[in-house]
Amino acid sequence: MRRDPAISFRGALQILGHHDRPWLDRLNALAGGAVLAAGLVPAVSAVWGWVDQKNEAVGLLRKMLDSTANRLTGTGGLERHELVLAAHTTIVLTAFFETLRAELGEVYRTAAITDSEKVVLAAGRRPDDDEPLVRHLYTTPVPTPSAVSGFEEVAGGVVEWAANLYRFVDDFLAGLELSPYRRLKALPFGTAVASRYRSLFLELAAKVPEVAVWADLTEHAATRTAMARLERLLTVTGSEPSRDLRAIVRSVNRSVLDLPVVDVDADGYGVDAVFPPVEKIFTDPRYRIAEADSGARLASEEWWSKVEQGSDLDLVLARHFTGDLCARLPLLFLGHPGAGKSLLTRVLAARLPDEGYTVVRVALRRVDANTTISNQIQQALDLDTHGRVQWHRLVEDSGEVLRVVLLDGLDELLQATTQDRVGYLHEIAEFQRLEAAMGKPVAVVVTSRTLVADRVTVPWGTPVVKLEEFSEEQVGAWLAVWNEHNPGPGTRPLPLETALSYGQLARQPLLLLMLALYFGDPSVPLDDQLSEADLYERLFDTYSRREVTKKAGRVLRGEELDEAVEEQIRRLSTAALGMFNRGRQDISEADLTGDLSALEESVEAGERVLGEFFFVHAPEARTGSVQRSYEFLHATFGEYLVAMRVVEVLRDVAEGAFGRRRPHEPDDDLLFALTSHQTLAVQQPVMSFVGERLDALDARERERVARTLEVLLTGYRHRRPPRRFDDYRPLRRDVVRQLAAYSANLVLLLVKAVPEVPLAKLWPHEPLTQWRSTVDLWQAGIDSTCYHTTLDSLVCVDGVVREGDRVMLEPEILRARLRVDSETEDRLRTGFAVHDGLSYLVDDGTGEGTAREWSRYIASWLVAAAALPGDMAPPFVDVPRPDLVPQDTLVAVAEQAYQVLARKFREWTPEFVGAFVGWLETWSPVVDQRILERATSYSRSMSLFTTAELSVKADPGVFPPFDTDRSSDFSVYWRGAGAKVWHTT
Secondary structure (H helix, E strand, O other): OOOOOOOOHHHHHHHHOOOOHHHHHHHHHHOOOOOOOOOOOOHHHHHHHHHOOOOHHHHHHHHHHHOHHHHHOOOOHHHHHHHHHHHHHHHHHHHHHHHHHHHHHHHHHHOOOOHHHHHHHHHOOOOOOOHHHHHHHHHOOOOOOOOOOOHHHHHHHHHHHHHHHHHHHHHHHHHOOOOOOOOOOHHHHHHHHHHHHHHHHHHHHOOOHHHHHHOOOOOOOOOOEOOHHHHHHHOOOOOOOOOHHHHHHHHHHHHHHHOEOOOOOHHHHOOOOOOOEHHHHOEOOOEEEEEOOOOOOOOOHHHHOOOOEEOOHHHHHHHHHHOOHHHOOOEEEEEOOOOOHHHHHHHHHHHOOOOOEEEEEEEHHHOOOOOOHHHHHHHHHHHHHOOOOOHHHHHHHOOOOEEEEEEEOHHHHHHHOOOOOOOHHHHHHHHHHHHHHOOOOEEEEEEEEHHHHHHOOOOOOOEEEEEOOOOHHHHHHHHHHHHHHOOOOOOOOOOHHHHHOOHHHHOOHHHHHHHHHHHOOOOOOOOOOOOHHHHHHHHHHHHHHHHHHHHHOOOOOHHHHHHHHHHHHHHHHHHHHHHHHHOOOOEEHHHHHHHHHHOOOOOOOOOOOOOOOOOEEOOEEEOOOEEEEEEEOOHHHHHHHHHHHHHHHHHHHHHHHHOOOOOOOOOOHHHHHHHOOOOHHHOHHHHHHHHHHHHOOOHHHHHHHHHHHHHHHHOHHHOOOOOOOOOOOOOOOOHHHHHHHHHHHHHHHHHHHOOOEEHHHHOOOOHHHHHHHHHHHHHHHOOHHHHHHHHOOEEEEOOEEEEOOOOOOOHHHHHHHHOOOHHHHHHHHHHHHHHHOEEEEEOOOOHHHHHHHHHHHHHHHHHHHHHOOHHHOOOEEEOOOOOOOOHHHHHHHHHHHHHHHHHHOOOOOHHHHHHHHHHHHHHOOOOOHHHHHHHHHHHHHHOOOOOOOEEOOOOOOOEOOOOOOOOOEEEEEOOOOOOEEEOOO
16 A cells, blocks of 8 residues: 655554554544545545544544654664654644544534434535545645754644644534534634644653654754764664665765865875864854745845854754655755855765665766766766665665765756756756655755855755854864864964954855965964955965975975966966866866967976866876876865956956057957856856956056957957967867857956946947847857856946846846847736746836836736736735836826726735725826725725735845746845835735
């Protein structure tokens, strides 16, 4: 028999009765066969057994709950996981039925059930249309703890769930015509059920450790290191240790704790620092957690700042992995570069106890970005176990435990893929569904940079955790471990006050490590004040000096040293550009050698191209000869080098063109070679580093750079064929792509150099036509990821291009807005509203532009509201009317609004009608009193007027993003105060 889920009543009863068939058969009989039936059964027989006066069924439930602790003894893995969930589901239903009997007991003591009524009960005939009751009672999931919802949140959910279920039961009992019968109010009844649920929950928590975890009733340590408490919370004593394939995977995962936090041979890299082991230095991060829905702006720091911050991530993870949701939806971790996402997955793989979990970690940067999830898992197993473990065999060997797959680096997969993987998280959910259908449930955790969260669609209900920066206390704890392992004599401890003086730089784990390395050199003054770009520059300079000195075998000084260091950093940046332009996180030595040769840089045969450099990992494979590749220890290193090299080459071009006595034509062959393959916007940190590097220039040089970019952009379509570097081809030659990427990068660099770029300054003749053809070239020439991120990075208003505000609209709309194509945008705006239920409102910050946006949005919403049924209209964004809206436009919009109100007010909720009328009255220059009175009278007659509004913070930001799973959604970007969102249903 196929079981229902453990979080449904029927599924819970089936699981609890698996080893006690007499108990299950008796309960099934009392419920009219509903527990073991393949489908639904008549409502009367399915419900009466739980509410009749004998109360035998509820008594059987209490008996099973009282023996829960004994039943769990000796169990583990998946069996225990299901039993705990089933027990929780049962206490929710027990609370419901016990409260129902307590509230309605008088009915059963005084009701005279006639013979005809008994015949109805025995025959299973039912009142009309009560199938929803049986479906809701037996198959609807009950509120269950998860990563997002702890005990208090679930108790609140029980109130709503019980009130909803009571409405069904109330209709059922009313249909039996019992006399006397006192109808209860649903919400107070739900509150009473939740109170009973709390008592039952605490009783169960005293017996079952997993339930105690859900309620945060476990001990709290002052400091938590490397998720040690997570392992204790999820370990079940008395379980058998793993063997065979599981043992191999477990050994690989566990070994990480003893490795240095940076796994390099420090002596071989000229680094005097000692890297502490992961188990000592990894600090459990602070976090914020939310559930993905239409209001979640997961890529927005401003939105996350409103979410409560927590410090017990181990407890959240314990809740997640003991709950039901873990096997249905992925858990998504977000964080900035260097926040510790990858290290967290390594620690998690090491800490999930073997008795209940089998964990496979997949570094997405090391597997095929275009293949299926199961193939990616297999590729990771091949790499980690040298081909000893097959995924399908591991699944069979771990049949009694929960499998956990950790997919690290979604942002890197999106960069490397040549396919559209915007639905990757949905692919994961489907993978989980199929595995569960085959009886092999699997939990999945995914990590990604925060900024790319808007480049994928996130399934509704997905728990999302954002890793937060270190607190001062955590910085101190981290430094205590670091300084303990680096007491000297070749290194210097980093004082806490020095680290904290760098603010944000000290609060990201990777950057804190970089600070410790930099100031660990006793020759570096402790009072240096650095930006993030400055820090990376100093670090690369410091370690390059060590590397070239070691390579020379003698002390280098003066110009000789400077030239050697410059060459070393140039090689590193060439490697970084080779990875970036190929859309990869690594580069083979053969490709790097070819790139260096094509860029006319020296290559010495028979040597490691990059030497033994601290920031670079160089895995080797031997197939008759050494096959070496290079990758940076962290992607941010490469991103900094890309930005640094591009800006340096741009400065050279500007110096040659406008830094001499007379202007010269810019010699941009090298700049074109390096920036004609990918757009810089595809990696947001690259653009941030570009901005920092340009901001550091003095005003005169910055003006030369801007002037150079303007000249190059003005004539990009007529540029001469390159005289040099034409053999630099990280991608297959494509003239259209090269011109498209190059022109896009010129614009991206220009808006970083100057705040505003007038199109008429670039193209005095037909500037808008020239601009539109340039944007069209980008669509034709560059891949979808580069194109969409470029659209999202720019905005054009009133003929002026500037850096964009990442408003996260549909690509078609972004393209129309960037092309300043108002007619197309209006059609798209109305079309999306009518056909997809999607609406948006964007304030560009200009008076006239804001006025136009307001009137166009209102007009498109009114068309959609008139065309669609009332329950399908997009949400309505109520923002204050801008002052500059022309009077004739106001009159036209008002007349249209009154017409829609007259046609639709009976299809809308009374609350929405009242809100819409109030909105009209605040600004409308015309008044249709007849329509207002009809609509208002209707609203008051249907219910008491209440306003259900959602306030939008006045600061710039997107609120909220589109979600392709929803039939109705909206997006708001409004700088003024007082915005509200109203729903027609």
